[in-house]
Amino acid sequence: MTTQATLPRPAKPLARLRDPAWYQEYGVYAAVAVVLLFNALFTEHFMTADNLRTQLVQVAPIVIVALGMALVIGTEGIDLSVGSTMALAAALLPLYLGYGLVPALLIALLAGAVVGAINGTLVSLVGLQPIVATLALFVGGRGLALVMADGQLKQIVNPDILALGTGSFLGIPTVVLIAGVLALAVAFLVQRTTFGRQIVAIGGNRSASALSGLPVKRVLIGVYILCGVMAALAGILATARLTASDPSSLGTLMELSAITAVVVGGTPLNGGSIRVLGTVAGALLMQLLRATLVKHDLPDSTAQIAQAAIIIAAVYVARERRSR
Amino acid sequence: MAPTHATPSHPETSGAGVAVAEPVLEARSVSKRFPGVVALDDVSFALRAGEVHALVGENGAGKSTLIKVLTGVYQSDEGEVRVSGEPVRFARPFEAQQAGISTIYQEVNLVPLMSVARNIFLGREPKNRFGLIDFPRMNRETTELLDGFGVRVDPKRPLHTLGIGTQQMVALARAVSVQAQVVIMDEPTSSLEPREVETLFRVIENLRGQGIAVLYVSHRMDELYRICDRVTVLRDGRHIHTGELAPLERMQLVSMMLGRDMAEVRRDGLTGFAAEGHDAARTPVLTATGLDRRHQLHDISVELYAGEVLGLGGLLGSGRSETAKALTGALPLDGGEITVDGKRIGRPTPAAAIRAGISMLPEDRKAEGIVPGLSVRENIVLAAMPRLSKAGIVSRAKQDRIVDIFMKRLRIKASSPEQKVGELSGGNQQKVLLARWLCLEPKVLLLDEPTRGIDVGAKAEVQSLIDELAREGLAVLLISSDIEELIEGADRIVVLRGGAVAGELAGDEVDESRLLEVLADHTPGAVPADRTPDDHTPGAAPAHPVPEPGGKVPAGQEDPR
Numbered sequence: 001m002t003t004q005a006t007l008p009r010p011a012k013p014l015a016r017l018r019d020p021a022w023y024q025e026y027g028v029y030a031a032v033a034v035v036l037l038f039n040a041l042f043t044e045h046f047m048t049a050d051n052l053r054t055q056l057v058q059v060a061p062i063v064i065v066a067l068g069m070a071l072v073i074g075t076e077g078i079d080l081s082v083g084s085t086m087a088l089a090a091a092l093l094p095l096y097l098g099y100g101l102v103p104a105l106l107i108a109l110l111a112g113a114v115v116g117a118i119n120g121t122l123v124s125l126v127g128l129q130p131i132v133a134t135l136a137l138f139v140g141g142r143g144l145a146l147v148m149a150d151g152q153l154k155q156i157v158n159p160d161i162l163a164l165g166t167g168s169f170l171g172i173p174t175v176v177l178i179a180g181v182l183a184l185a186v187a188f189l190v191q192r193t194t195f196g197r198q199i200v201a202i203g204g205n206r207s208a209s210a211l212s213g214l215p216v217k218r219v220l221i222g223v224y225i226l227c228g229v230m231a232a233l234a235g236i237l238a239t240a241r242l243t244a245s246d247p248s249s250l251g252t253l254m255e256l257s258a259i260t261a262v263v264v265g266g267t268p269l270n271g272g273s274i275r276v277l278g279t280v281a282g283a284l285l286m287q288l289l290r291a292t293l294v295k296h297d298l299p300d301s302t303a304q305i306a307q308a309a310i311i312i313a314a315v316y317v318a319r320e321r322r323s324r
Numbered sequence: 325m326a327p328t329h330a331t332p333s334h335p336e337t338s339g340a341g342v343a344v345a346e347p348v349l350e351a352r353s354v355s356k357r358f359p360g361v362v363a364l365d366d367v368s369f370a371l372r373a374g375e376v377h378a379l380v381g382e383n384g385a386g387k388s389t390l391i392k393v394l395t396g397v398y399q400s401d402e403g404e405v406r407v408s409g410e411p412v413r414f415a416r417p418f419e420a421q422q423a424g425i426s427t428i429y430q431e432v433n434l435v436p437l438m439s440v441a442r443n444i445f446l447g448r449e450p451k452n453r454f455g456l457i458d459f460p461r462m463n464r465e466t467t468e469l470l471d472g473f474g475v476r477v478d479p480k481r482p483l484h485t486l487g488i489g490t491q492q493m494v495a496l497a498r499a500v501s502v503q504a505q506v507v508i509m510d511e512p513t514s515s516l517e518p519r520e521v522e523t524l525f526r527v528i529e530n531l532r533g534q535g536i537a538v539l540y541v542s543h544r545m546d547e548l549y550r551i552c553d554r555v556t557v558l559r560d561g562r563h564i565h566t567g568e569l570a571p572l573e574r575m576q577l578v579s580m581m582l583g584r585d586m587a588e589v590r591r592d593g594l595t596g597f598a599a600e601g602h603d604a605a606r607t608p609v610l611t612a613t614g615l616d617r618r619h620q621l622h623d624i625s626v627e628l629y630a631g632e633v634l635g636l637g638g639l640l641g642s643g644r645s646e647t648a649k650a651l652t653g654a655l656p657l658d659g660g661e662i663t664v665d666g667k668r669i670g671r672p673t674p675a676a677a678i679r680a681g682i683s684m685l686p687e688d689r690k691a692e693g694i695v696p697g698l699s700v701r702e703n704i705v706l707a708a709m710p711r712l713s714k715a716g717i718v719s720r721a722k723q724d725r726i727v728d729i730f731m732k733r734l735r736i737k738a739s740s741p742e743q744k745v746g747e748l749s750g751g752n753q754q755k756v757l758l759a760r761w762l763c764l765e766p767k768v769l770l771l772d773e774p775t776r777g778i779d780v781g782a783k784a785e786v787q788s789l790i791d792e793l794a795r796e797g798l799a800v801l802l803i804s805s806d807i808e809e810l811i812e813g814a815d816r817i818v819v820l821r822g823g824a825v826a827g828e829l830a831g832d833e834v835d836e837s838r839l840l841e842v843l844a845d846h847t848p849g850a851v852p853a854d855r856t857p858d859d860h861t862p863g864a865a866p867a868h869p870v871p872e873p874g875g876k877v878p879a880g881q882e883d884p885r
Binding site: 192193194195197198200201205207208209210211212213214215270273312 | 559652654673675677678679685686691692693694695696698702707709710713716717718720760782
């Protein structure tokens with residue numbers, strides 16, 4: 001074994017590939033590129049505008065939920081209740097559509113904020129562990145949604161809502177546009193605002209942050225509220241695309257998809273770092289991988305196994321980061 | 325016909341006859357590089373059986389790296405490690421342990437939630453005939469083992485419920501009980517009380533008597549001269565000197581470590597504090613009256629004047645850190661009042677205290693200080709972030725300006741402000757934390773063990789900074805277990821005992837014997853008698869027989885929580 005050069009030389013791309021830090025930084029983007037390249041070469045009708053648009057539309061709600069999840073995970077927390085929050089928003093939407101589009105949307109988003117506030121309070125003031133605190137609303141939230149919707153699927157005919165799901169602006173689907181704008185907004189929040197930097201600091205060392213006078217409890221509650229609101233928004237968009245409010249199945253397993261996107265995107269579960277763009281790429285990677293396998297007539301079970309492999313690879317790469 | 329190896333000759337109890345003993349552990353021309361840094365450059369080093377060998381150097385000198393190479397945490401890039409003359413290559417720390425090399429790291433590395441006994445026997449638990457852990461035997465042996473260290477604790481207690489000093493003794497007991505040939509101690513006394521230090525030294529004498537080699541890393545000169553036979557000095561990853569410690573003058577040793585001019589070191593003295601005191605103002609900046617917290621603080625009142633350094637003395641568990649935390653609002657109080665410049669702080673919280681102008685450097689740098697994954701810049705501005713932002717959006721330009729000023733003023737050594745704080749040495753991390761608090765422009769600065777676990781150079785720099793700040797009119801509260809530091813640094817000392825004020829020393833009373841008197845009052849035998857002012861004499865005889873300290877008082881009492 002040769003001794004490592006003292007400084008990394010950009011001139012040798014192969015040496016760079018042996019550096020674990022490179023995978024942590026760019027692995028997820030490289031993986032997306034590889035999947036796209038593979039499809040360009042071997043899959044018919046994959047790299048068409050139509051198909052790519054479908055993929056983006058499908059991934060948009062996951063991206064939105066994952067963005068909120070990334071913030072929560074950045075504080076060394078986790079939010080299991082996002083799927084139930086989506087269902088709750090979906091259940092509320094048809095109930096208030098009678099008052100008009102805006103009130104209905106606001107009520108649905110408010111429900112997300114309330115769920116987030118409850119989660120945040122349980123975590124920061126009561127001091128419950130995030131996984132336990134959010135488990136309560138993971139179970140209870142969907143139950144509440146079903147009660148409110150009478151356990152029934154409701155068709156949605158309001159054209160404004162449906163436009164959210166199917167409309168487009170400059171050829172880009174509205175859903176995708178919203179997800180993109182939110183990704184930029186969250187990236188700005190994390191990188192450039194006091195609140196964002198405080199989230200990261202609290203995730204990196206909670207007691208140091210508290211001793212430095214950071215409003216730890218307020219920040220934590222704020223983070224869970226943001227996550228709840230984004231989950232509610234994802235619930236609205238998913239409902240709009242479905243053209244029906246279906247609280248019994250909307251958003252099931254969403255918490256796991258979101259956590260997967262965050263982890264694959266390179267955000268460590270032990271907090272102190274948030275990778276927004278990585279999270280988007282992580283969601284995209286899982287979506288494209290699944291689509292690729294389906295297009296090659298492999299069953300969904302195969303896709304799940306492939307996804308598992310990606311998760312393990314992502315966690316393995318992240319492990320190197322921690323041991324340094 | 326290989327000659328049979330004689331067992332290492334038994335050294336005399338004085339430790340003077342070790343010169344002929346063969347090396348039990350040796351590093352030959354060892355080099356170790358990390359990306360961008362040469363941590364060890366062709367370092368050779370030999371440890372003989374039955375000697376206590378000091379390893380000294382500033383942070384970044386390569387001490388930790390050398391230890392890690394010797395114990396298999398790192399593999400050297402060049403050179404070899406030999407155990408009893410045989411070249412070895414430890415792939416893992418466990419293999420070094422198997423070869424009889426035990427290490428006690430700076431931060432206690434035990435399992436906090438497991439019992440004391442389980443920690444001591446971790447990985448080698450005694451089994452009963454069903455192959456299950458023999459708990460009664462394990463607990464019995466633990467009690468016996470710890471008795472030998474003068475520590476009396478219930479072996480079934482979870483480790484984390486013990487005080488940090490006691491935890492350290494448990495770590496030591498574990499290291500010694502694994503039939504070690506070599507025991508490596510990295511800053512073993514940094515969290516010990518004086519009487520625990522005495523117990524530790526007794527144990528080290530005992531190890532020396534058994535022909536076990538001890539590698540002793542410490543920044544405390546007194547300890548080195550008391551307990552060590554030989555010394556190796558490293559600087560910037562290179563080997564500078566190895567030799568007998570006794571004939572080596574203290575100043576000479578320090579100058580070798582720092583690579584500084586002898587005269588310069590001499591002029592500055594051993595601590596970084598100037599000889600003269602400070603002119604304190606007449607009205608207090610901070611007044612705390614009747615601070616009360618169940619089981620921890622009882623009616624503590626403190627006044628702090630601008631331009632003075634007030635020392636807060638006391639033994640472990642006396643409530644020093646708790647008092648500092650109470651003053652910053654980090655510890656909820658049952659009663660008491662804190663005023664700054666005549667204004668009462670309503671409900672004390674860290675944020676309120678910071679607004680009022682109180683800053684505190686916490687004791688535990690890792691757990692309560694640095695955010696390891698964030699950059700030097702972000703760590704410095706952490707508390708000041710709202711002030712450096714507009715409408716909730718951070719201003720990089722403002723941050724960079726502040727960070728630049730403090731990195732220069734405190735001479736923080738980092739490759740750039742964007743380097744992660746976790747990658748810096750302890751001394752530089754401490755300076756980053758000082759910068760975090762100083763950039764808030766506080767009126768009152770509370771320093772809880774500001775120089776613990778940092779190298780000599782950084783220590784002197786921090787001490788002279790404290791001096792400078794007080795001269796500029798800051799009110800400083802200094803907590804330190806280093807008695808020398810407390811006495812030379814403080815203008816006045818308030819001594820705590822059992823969570824209450826036990827006495828106050830001012831003016832000429834601030835000296836070591838007076839301080840020990842107050843500390844010792846009503847705790848008979850707790851303070852070692854041999855701590856006399858004459859240990860300022862350079863080159864005091866090392867390893868003189870240790871007087872029996874404190875008789876039967878158990879060394880490891882826990883914090884009264």
